[in-house]
Amino acid sequence: MLDIADELHRWAGQGREFAVATVTSVSGSAPRPPGAALAVDSEGTVIGSVSGGCVEAAVYDLCAQALQDGTTVLERFGYSDEDAFAVGLTCGGVIEVLVTPVRADTPGRSVLTAALAAAAQGGTAALARVARGPAELLGRPLLVHPDGTYEGDLDGPEALDRTVAAEARALLAVGRTGTFDLSASGSHCEADLTLLVESSVPPPRMIVFGAVDFAAALVRAGKFLGYHVTVCDARPVFATQARFPSADEIVVEWPDRYLRRTTTDERTVLCVLTHDAKFDIPLLEVALRLPVAFVGAMGSRRTHEDRDKRLREVGLTDDELSRLRSPIGLDLGARTPEETALSIAAEIVAVRQGGTGVPLTGSTAPIHRDPAGPA
Structure with missing residues (x-):
């Protein structure tokens, strides 16, 4: 979401309603990493990308539906032998995409727009959102600042917000976007959760x-x-x-x-x-x-x-x-x-990125890999 913050911040400033699809996880070979986003406004304007073209049309439809009904959904896309060129990832990978409407009645809208403003202005902040968990919590945002303070809540005990803020701050410190899991037994929440953290930091x-x-x-x-x-x-x-x-x-x-x-x-x-x-x-x-x-x-x-x-x-x-x-x-x-x-x-x-520098032709190394260390 924050990778297209400039345009989304402009949309928010104009009072537009829109829906954002964000890659939350990647398995195998996939063209875009976690945090990659595609957005659609109420007029059908589209910006960004989640797959380099493989599943964009299906994600566009999901965004349009989310704008209409105001529901946040998590969708999985993977390779399909029967219909590889329809909505499957022809590169053979699997991605999960969180589709979040940003409407006047969206819970946490002010937190989302504050995160977009921070990223568009080159500020340092982390946006944490529930990427997997109970349907009513999907997409719930928390905006975490470098000093550990935060805006928003995850509709649970304050200890949950503090735990998420601490984890998000750790990712922010190294400028990384990624996910982490919280179990119901040890995180003060009633169900297991996966949180996506998008870090906005000044350019390296x-x-x-x-x-x-x-x-x-x-x-x-x-x-x-x-x-x-x-x-x-x-x-x-x-x-x-x-x-x-x-x-x-x-x-x-x-x-x-x-x-x-x-x-x-x-x-x-x-x-x-x-x-x-x-x-x-x-x-x-x-x-x-x-x-x-x-x-x-x-x-x-x-x-x-x-x-x-x-x-x-x-x-x-x-x-x-x-x-x-x-x-x-x-x-x-x-x-x-x-x-x-x-x-x-x-x-x-x-x-x-941890690459080898050798030609991909004839190589057996993964084309897309998760780099170790700071982004």
Whole structure:
């Protein structure tokens, strides 16, 4: 639901009634992850996607029905040998979709619209909804803030709301969307429940060190992948907005000094494109000791060997050095800045999602997998 928050927030502000279908669980191969959403308004306008096309028509009908009768439903879609191209997932997976009407009389409407507003404005919040349980509780929302406070209730004892808020806050802390189960015996509720938590967090950061021609292409690739991109270089003549119009931020400062003072987290990606020892070594000495998602450095294999030697001389351990992706990028045979940016972006996605980077043709590895660690 929050992945299409911008448009849904606009609809809510216009007073439109709509229904939202959200993927709550995925089994096997499926094109969209939990949290993916499709919405239909009272005029039949549709936005978003839950399956990349396989079951969209059936989900559209479910949304239209939910708008008409005001009932939240949970629907399962899977592969069907008899009718694979009708409503079955032809990729062979199974998804469950929660269809929630957002009408004037919808319980928790104010909580849902507050969650949409927070996500549309780039805020940090988690929306927890009952994805499986008694029919009267399906879709019940709780909006959880980073400090643990929350809005709404799940129509049960306050202890249940507190438990859900704590679980949602833990997922929010690492920026993940996912589900968790609560049993009737230990969660202060009368029936077993499954909760879907959608996390809204600011975009992850990509910091590109080195205002070189490869950096301009990488900035564009980073923006395409949804990163907030900063370019940092100590040379003011090169680090300019005119050379990097797609960047969110241009910083003229020695890279290691900037990295020491700026904010990073477990989703941050650091790309070192300077391949100049006077910049690289102090910078990587800092970078490889930070709990970030990715540290990569450009350069030839000879440059990498020299860099490795210098980093060991300044005290980095084998474990710290093992985090360095160098030479940066996957082997795509890249030549141009754009091709090189693509190879770097591909490695970042592979590391983030737990991919192998090998061709899917002939591979037996799952095409869609649940990544381990922060999203």
